[in-house]
Amino acid sequence: MNRRSFIKALLASSTASSFAGVRRSSGAEFILDPRNAPKSGRVLIKGGSIVTMNSSLPDFAGDLLIEDGKIAAIDRQIDSGNAQIIDASRLIVVPGFTETHRHTWQSCLRHLGANWSAAQYFANNFFKFGVVMRPEDVYAANLIGRLAALDDxxxxxVDWSHIMNTPAHADAAVQGLRDVPARSVFAMGWPQAPDPSKWIVKSTQDISDDIRRVRKQHFSADGGLVTMAMAGRGPDFAVIPQVARDLSIARELGIPTTIHVGFASPGGIKAMKEAGLLGPDITHVHVKDSTDEELQFIRDSGGTVSISPLDEMLRVRWRRGLPPVVRTLERGLVTSLSCDSESTSSGDMFSIMKNTLAVGRFQASNPGDDRSEPANWNAASVISTRQIFEMATIQGAKTAGIEKVTGSFAVGKSADLLLLQSDNLAYHPLQNPVDAIVGAADAGCIEAIFVAGKPVKFGGKLIDDALVAKARRLATESRDYLFQKVGFVRG
Structure with missing residues (x-):
């Protein structure tokens, strides 16, 4: 039998079975047949290893019932009734990940800056590509970027969108998010064209009133899978009166604000406190150079933090310290994770979690003083795999302001969840699900994904083939246009 005949025979035998075929090089098999993905209605995930991320509901082996897009019951055993049943005896059931800061508009430039410094990142993405980007490029980037994040x-x-060159750019960004069956927060920022420096170098520019139109036209109600926030300039980019103006507009519109701060120098958070601007509606992104006093100001204000350890380590900046993993945790801050930009980093939450754990463990075992090692000390007492997983789930949901909707398992919450193979060769034999996921899992371990109770990935494969094909085509066309426009030659 030749190779082609063998493959045909293999596919024929697999489609006749309850499996969909042989998975990846790990040797694991498909557990769920994508042809049998459940339809809308009652779905019972039965016999899974359930990681709840709910402090009042310990992890356990049991059942989770989905009804009308929400978690209707969660218990050791639930009567199936007329529910469609998913046999989860070989699956780990966890809340979906929440990522709290990604410049999704840069997704068609993926890994272009794998060897860039921070200065090169700004020079290329802002001053070269950002100023020529069309609305259709923003749509293509948001479509493939959001779809890939969902696949992971x-x-x-949280889509941190500072590519608002025209109102059409804003509309395209929103539509790109809405065309993917996932939960997103559109954080609307400022333009790049015609001169990015006007917005990032002690800016005195007023942001466009188009944010009011977008709020009214696209987000007149706060429900739905896609909601709105402001991507404010913050004191690292703008003078304090402009920071105050940004915040006042967001607060008038009733939307939260996310700002970059403490990634160029300390002092910005202190300046905001002195101006009476801090509050629980602000997410502070990076805070890498912020002082311990400033971190305490955030904690006192009820604000949250988003850090990007993988990107901050990859995008080199001269003599900058490590990302503030331990410092934020030690102060009890709500701390979540982000990719920042796929042009320089990975958009894979599994990679981000591993890197965050490594950075935190290094910081924990290498304090910046001469104290001696405490008796019976271990790194997990300072930063554990559980804490990292919290950052990627419930802490992320708190940062995004939707912890009542998602981020953990509880009756009444949205059924946003992942099913991962418990016997994947990456971590088999399984000891502890959280340790295995944070320490060894990757996107190839995901068997299924549900958003608001609907399966969007099943049998290890995104369900909407047409959407995937469209995203790939548009991303390729956009990349080719941008490269031609700026005279960039691929190596």
Whole structure:
């Protein structure tokens, strides 16, 4: 039998079975047949290893019932009734990931800056590509970027969108998010064209009133899978009166604000406190150079933090310290994770979690003083795999302001969840699900993804083939246009 005949025979035998075929090089098999993905209605996930991320509901082996897009019951055993049943005896059931800061508009430039410094990132993405980007490029980037994040298990994403060159750019960004069956927060920022420096170098520019139109036209109600926030400039980019103006507009519109701060120098958070601007509606992104006093100001204000350890380590900046993993945790801050930009980093939450754990463990075992090692000390007492997983789930949901909707399992919450193979060769034999996921899992371990109770990935494959094909085609066309426009030659 030749190779082609063998493959045909293999596919024929697999489609006749309850499996969909042989999975990846790990040797694991498909557990769920994508042809049998459940339809809308009652779905019972039965006999899974359930990681709840709910402090009042310990992890356990049992059942989870989905009805009308929400978790209707969660218990050791639930009567199936007329529910469609998913046999989860070989699956780990976890809340979907929440990522709290990604410049999704840069997704068609993926890994272009794998060897860039921070200065090169700004020079290329802002001053070269950002100024020539069309609305259709923003749509293509948001479509493939959000779709890929979903494929990696990120059921909620905060899209940090500072590519508002025209109102059409804003509309395209929103539509790109809405065309993906996932939960997103559109954080609307400022333009790049015609001169990015006007917005990032002690800016005195007023942001466009188009944010009011977008709020009214696209987000007149706060429900739905896609909601709105402001991507404010913050004191690292703008003078304090402009920071105050940004915040006042967001607060008038009733939307939260996310700002970059403490990634160029300390002092910005202190300046905001002195101006009476801090509050629980602000997410502070990076805070890498912020002082311990400033971190305490955030905690006192009820604000949250988003850090990007993988990107901050990859995008080199001269003599900058490590991302503030331990410092934020030690102060009890709500701390979540982000990819920042796929032009320089990975959008895979599994990679981000591993890197965050490594950075935190290094910081924990290498304090910046001469104290001696405490008796019976271990790194997990300072930063554990559980804490990292919290950052990727419930802490992320708190940062995005949707912890009542998602981020953990509880009756009444949205059924945003992942099913991962418990016997994947990456971590088999399984000891502890959280340790295995944070320490060894990757996107190839995901068997299925549900958002608001609907399966969007099943049998290890995104369900909407047409949407995937469209995203790939548009991303390729956009990349080719942008490269031609700026005279970039691929190596």
């Amino acid at each position: 298990g990120i059921t909620t994403l």
